[in-house]
Amino acid sequence: MSPKMLRSAAGVAAAATLALTALAAGLPATASQRACGWVVKSSPTKGSAMLNAAAATSGKDVWAVGDFNVAGDYKTLIEHWDGAHWTIVPSPNPASGRHTTNFLGAVVALSPKNAWAFGFYEKATTSFRTLVEHWDGVKWSVVPSPNSGAGENALLGASATSSTDIWAVGYRHEPGHRRTLTERWNGAHWSIVPSPSVGSGDNFLFGVAARVGGPVWAVGSDSVSFGRTLAVRWNGTAWTVGRTANPGGGDRFLQGVAVPSARYALAVGSYLKGNQTRALAQRWTGSGWSLVPAASPAADYNSLQAVAAAGTANAWAVGIRRATPGSAFRTLAEHWNGTSWSVVTSPSPGNGDDMLFGAAKVPGGGFWAVGSSGNNTLTEFHC
Numbered sequence: 455m456s457p458k459m460l461r462s463a464a465g466v467a468a469a470a471t472l473a474l475t476a477l478a479a480g481l482p483a484t485a486s487q488r489a490c491g492w493v494v495k496s497s498p499t500k501g502s503a504m505l506n507a508a509a510a511t512s513g514k515d516v517w518a519v520g521d522f523n524v525a526g527d528y529k530t531l532i533e534h535w536d537g538a539h540w541t542i543v544p545s546p547n548p549a550s551g552r553h554t555t556n557f558l559g560a561v562v563a564l565s566p567k568n569a570w571a572f573g574f575y576e577k578a579t580t581s582f583r584t585l586v587e588h589w590d591g592v593k594w595s596v597v598p599s600p601n602s603g604a605g606e607n608a609l610l611g612a613s614a615t616s617s618t619d620i621w622a623v624g625y626r627h628e629p630g631h632r633r634t635l636t637e638r639w640n641g642a643h644w645s646i647v648p649s650p651s652v653g654s655g656d657n658f659l660f661g662v663a664a665r666v667g668g669p670v671w672a673v674g675s676d677s678v679s680f681g682r683t684l685a686v687r688w689n690g691t692a693w694t695v696g697r698t699a700n701p702g703g704g705d706r707f708l709q710g711v712a713v714p715s716a717r718y719a720l721a722v723g724s725y726l727k728g729n730q731t732r733a734l735a736q737r738w739t740g741s742g743w744s745l746v747p748a749a750s751p752a753a754d755y756n757s758l759q760a761v762a763a764a765g766t767a768n769a770w771a772v773g774i775r776r777a778t779p780g781s782a783f784r785t786l787a788e789h790w791n792g793t794s795w796s797v798v799t800s801p802s803p804g805n806g807d808d809m810l811f812g813a814a815k816v817p818g819g820g821f822w823a824v825g826s827s828g829n830n831t832l833t834e835f836h837c
Contacts, residue, residue, distance in 0.1 A: 490836055490837040491798075491799070491836065492787055492798070492799070492800040492801060492823070492834045492835070492836045493801070493834060493835055493836075494801045494803055494832070494833070494834050495535075495540065495833045495834065495835050496539075496540065496833075497518075497533060497540040497830075497831045497832070497833045498533065498540060498541065498542050498831070499522070499829070499830040499831050500522045500529075500531060500542060501522040501523050501524045501529075501829075502522060502523040502829040503520060503521070503522035503523070503531055503826070503829070503830060503831045504520045504521065504522075504531075504809075504811070504825065504826035504831060505518045505519065505520035505531070505533065505811065505812060505824035505825060505826065505831045505832070505833065506519060506520045506521075506558065506559045506560070506811045506812055506824070506825075507519055507520075507558075507559060507560045507561045507760070507811070507812035507814075507824070508561065508812045508813065508814035508822045508823075508824045508833075509561045509562050509563040509569065509814050510535075510563060510814050510815070510816045510817065510822060511563045511564065511565055511566060511817060512566075512816070512817055512818060513537055513816055513818060513819075513820065514535075514536055514537035515534075515535075515536075515563065515566045516534065516535035516563075516814065516816065516822055517532065517533070517534055517535075517561050517563050517569050517571075517589075518532070518533045518534075518535075518540070518561070518812070518822070518824045518831075518833060519531065519532050519533075519558035519559070519560070519561045519571045519573075520558060520559075520811075520824075520826075520831065521556065521557045521558060521573075526552075526553070527551075527552060527553065527554050527555075528554070528555045528556055528557060529547050529556050530545040530546065530547055530556045530557070530558050530571075530573070530585075530587070531545070531558070531831075532544075532545040532558065532561075532571060532587075532594060533831070533833075535822075535833075540833060543589075543594065544593070544594065545558075545571070545587060545594045546587060546594060546595060546596045547575070548575045548583075548585065548596055549575040549576055549577045551577075551578065552578065553578040554575070554576065554577055554578060555574075555575060555576040555582075556573070556575045556585065557573040557574055557575070557585070557608075558571045558572065558573040558585070558587070559572065559573045559574075559608075559609070559610045559611070560572040560573070560609065560610060560611050560612035560622065561612065562612050562613060562614040562620060564614055564616070564617050565617075566591060567589070567590060567591030568588075568589065568590070568591075568617055569588070569589040570586065570587070570588055570589070570597075570612065570614070570620060570639075571586070571587040571588075571589075571594070572584075572585065572586055572587075572609040572610075572611075572612045572622045573585045573608070573609055573610075574606075574607065574608040574609060574624075581604065581605050581606045581607070581627065582606040582607055582608045583601055583607055584599040584600070584601055584607045584608065584609050584622075584624070584635075584637070585599070585609065586598075586599040586609070586622070586644060597644070598643075598644070599622075599637060599644045600637065600644060600645060600646050601626070602626040602628075602635060602646055603626065603627065603628065605626065605627030605628065605629075606625070606626065606627035606632065607624070607625075607626045607627070607635060608624040608625055608635075609622045609623065609624040609635070609637065610623065610624040610625070610658075610659065610660050610661075611623045611624070611659060611660055611661040611662045611672065611710075612662060613662045613663050613664040613670070614664065615664045615665065615666045616666070617641060618639070618640055618641030619638070619639070619640070619641075619664070620638065620639035621636065621637070621638055621639075621662050621664050621670060621672070621688075622636070622637045622638075622639075622644075622662070623635065623636050623637075623649075623659035623660075623661070623662045623672045623674075624658070624659055625656075625657065625658045625659065625674075631654065631655055631656050631657075632656040632657060632658065633649075633651040633656075633657050634649040634650065634651050634657045634658070634659050634672075634674070634684075634686065635649065635659065636648075636649040636659065636662075636672060636693065647693070648692070648693070649672075649686060649693045650686055650693055650694070650695050651676065652676040652678055652682070652684060652695060653676055653677065653678040655676065655677035655678060656676065656677040657674065657675070657676045657677070657684060658674040658675050658676075658684075659672045659673065659674040659684070659686070660673065660674045660675070660707070660708065660709045660710070661673050661674070661708070661709055661710040661711045661721075661760070662711065663711045663712050663713040663719065664688075664713070665713045665715075665716065667716060668688070668689075668690060668716065669687055669688065669689070669713060669716070669719070670687065670688035670713075671685055671686070671687055671688075671696075671711050671713060671719050671721070671738070672685070672686050672687075672688075672693075672711070673685045673686075673708035673709070673710070673711045673721045673723070674707070674708060675706060675707045675708065675723075679700075679704075680703065680704030680705065680706075681704050681705045681706050681707070682698070682700045682706050683698040683699065683700055683706045683707065683708045683721075683723065683725075683734070683736070684698065684708065685698045685708060685711070685721060685738075685743060696738070696742070696743060697742055697743060698721075698736060698743045699736055699743055699744060699745045700725070701725050701727070701732075701734070701745060702725035702726050702727040702732065703726050703727065703728070704725075704726045705724070705725060705726035705731070706723070706724075706725040706726070706734065707723040707724055707725070707734075707757075708721045708722070708723040708734070708736070709722060709723045709724070709757070709758065709759045709760065709773075710722050710723070710758070710759060710760040710761040710771070710813070711761065712761045712762055712763035712769060713763075714763040714764070714765050714766050714769065715765075715766055717739060717740035718737075718738065718739055718740075718766045719737070719738040720735065720736075720737055720738075720746075720761055720763060720769055720771075720790060721735070721736045721737075721738070721743070721761070722734065722735050722736075722748065722758035722759075722760070722761045722771045722773075723757070723758060724756065724757035724758065724773075730750075730753070730754060730755070731754070731755045731756060731757055732748075732750040732756055733748035733749060733750045733756040733757065733758045733771075733773070733786070733788070733795075734748060734758065735747070735748035735758065735771065735788075735790075735795055746794070746795065747794070747795065748771070748788060748795045749788055749795055749796060749797045750775075751775060751786070751797050752775035752776055752777050752784075752786075753777055753778065754776045754777060754778050754779055754781075755774065755775060755776035755783070756773070756774075756775045756776075756786060757773045757774050757775075757786075758771040758772070758773040758786070758788065759772060759773040759774065759809075759810060759811045759812070759825075760772055760773070760810070760811060760812045760813040760823075761813060762813040762814050762815040762821055763790070763815065764815050764821075766792055767790070767791055767792030767793075768789075768790070768791070768792075769789070769790035770787060770788070770789055770790070770813055770821050770823070770836065771787070771788045771790070771795070771813070772785070772786065772787050772788075772800070772810035772811075772812075772813045772823040772825075773785075773786045773809075773810055773811075774786055774809045774810065782805070782806055782807050782808070783807040783808060783809050784802040784808050785800040785801065785802045785808050785809065785810045785823075785825070785832075785834070786800065786810065787799075787800035787810070787823065787836075800823070800834060801834060802827075803827055803832070804827035804828040804830070804832075805828065806827070806828035806829070807826070807827075807828065808825070808826070808827045808828070808832060809825045809826055809832075810823045810824065810825035810832070810834070811824065811825045811826075812824045812825065819837065820835060820836060820837050821835070821836045822834070822835055823835075823836070
């Protein structure tokens with residue numbers, strides 16, 4: 455299974471099972487949204503490439519991570535925005551040679567000299583192994599990270615509250631099923647923190663959000679009852695399972711989460727309604743998770759892949775939409791104003807599939823969204 459399957463619109467459900475239209479016609483944007491709007495910023499491409507996540511410390515220090523394909527072999531891809539241009543920054547690939555995979559699906563940025571990227575790698579004769587890379591202001595280097603057992607181990611989401619408190623989440627493979635995986639950095643080393651899984655089937659964590667002083671939420675999916683949403687909360691001592699909403703008939707996923715305040719969180723994803731995939735959004739306000747209607751402008755497929763929040767009344771979720779089966783995927787962006795989600799037009803510049811997988815808030819103002827456009831990277835900015 456290729457890394458692209460892990461995050462692509464067509465492959466999220468398949469990844470969980472296997473191992474892991476036209477422009478949106480939503481509610482009208484506000485005057486300020488129309489004045490800014492989402493704008494494509496040119497980014498370099500190295501082979502067949504995609505960006506899966508972004509993080510920023512300022513308007514002149516933004517990171518985006520992903521992978522690119524060279525003759526069937528997948529390599530890590532890390533790009534940096536300096537306020538004017540995106541450039542590729544060399545990054546390690548622990549798996550080399552033919553039939554190998556190196557994948558980055560998450561990134562956190564703490565300062566211009568301290569950033570982390572997360573994913574997995576796979577050699578031709580091994581299972582997925584966790585991959586953690588660190589930026590020290592000069593270069594990216596691999597930092598040892600633990601694995602649980604000899605089966606698949608993958609890190610798919612990350613969040614940080616300080617240089618000595620960083621979380622990464624994903625999944626691990628036990629005999630017969632996949633279970634949640636959470637790891638924590640204490641300033642000196644990474645260690646596995648026991649995390650719950652629901653039922654006896656597959657469990658995945660795709661995203662995590664941590665806030666200074668708490669809480670920490672990680673979200674994903676379990677395979678109980680045709681696939682249910684999953685959210686687990688760190689209470690300072692242990693992870694506990696939260697009660698989430700599960701609309702529709704199955705294939706329910708929470709892909710991303712943001713925690714803009716101590717008693718407020720937003721999670722986004724998708725669910726299956728009949729034979730159509732619909733955007734999914736939920737909100738936690740201190741006592742439980744509840745559904746908040748998300749817009750699904752496309753008739754066939756709508757999925758929110760990531761969310762970033764500047765406050766309880768200002769958040770963006772990004773993802774993918776498709777008008778009809780077999781047509782091209784197009785970008786999807788929705789804005790949260792504290793009361794409701796509404797679609798705001800986002801560019802789909804390519805002739806092939808255009809998809810957004812990651813979102814990041816910029817301290818001081820603005821949001822980035824990253825993904826892919828055909829075989830090229832795609833980065834978009836909203837002021």
